[in-house]
Amino acid sequence: MAISLSDRVIRFLCGPEVGRIRFTFPEAAATITINRAMYGRVAKAIKDHSIGIFPATDPALIPPGSSAIYDGSPAKGGTIFIRAGKHWGRDLEGDLVHECTHAGFDVDKLIGLTALTEEAAAFVAEALYYRMSHFSIPSSWVVQNVARPVADRLLHQYQAGNTPIPGIDPATFNALLAVIPLRPTYQGGPAATGGSYVHNG
Numbered sequence: 001m002a003i004s005l006s007d008r009v010i011r012f013l014c015g016p017e018v019g020r021i022r023f024t025f026p027e028a029a030a031t032i033t034i035n036r037a038m039y040g041r042v043a044k045a046i047k048d049h050s051i052g053i054f055p056a057t058d059p060a061l062i063p064p065g066s067s068a069i070y071d072g073s074p075a076k077g078g079t080i081f082i083r084a085g086k087h088w089g090r091d092l093e094g095d096l097v098h099e100c101t102h103a104g105f106d107v108d109k110l111i112g113l114t115a116l117t118e119e120a121a122a123f124v125a126e127a128l129y130y131r132m133s134h135f136s137i138p139s140s141w142v143v144q145n146v147a148r149p150v151a152d153r154l155l156h157q158y159q160a161g162n163t164p165i166p167g168i169d170p171a172t173f174n175a176l177l178a179v180i181p182l183r184p185t186y187q188g189g190p191a192a193t194g195g196s197y198v199h200n201g
Ligand SMILES: [Zn+2]
Pocket: 098, 102, 118, 119, 122
């Protein structure tokens, strides 16, 4: 029997590779943690139907340049749209890690987080997933390639095993923060103008 897209994403979020993603990063005076518990809360929100996942092609739902997007709504809940017709594979899985990171910030009510920091953290999680699953990031994926050294430093720390949840390397993370606002996808949007995304929990 075919399983639904939502069930497949829930299974993926609770799997061993996503379960290894873990890091902290600073935001203003706070330290934010991304780990398997956060992805577990997103999986629960999907299971409870407070977060929906749908394929889409309508530019009003998914911008032409995007392969996936998380849309937080002012009311409770949110929606992940993925490009219709995209096959399940490492590429799509990385997109889901990225969007589920945004969803996690929403579920965790991190309303003070800027859109730029959100994007940077989501790209680090996505790049970590690609590195751990031995997917080679295409050279045309500019932001993921800038996120890669951040991810590689975290992987070194995982291997060293000295810190349960390592912090991101500030220098490579700052380089990532610098490149995102310059990308066409983010120009004019909150990640480029200092704004925040909609959060509702
Ligand atoms: Zn994003």
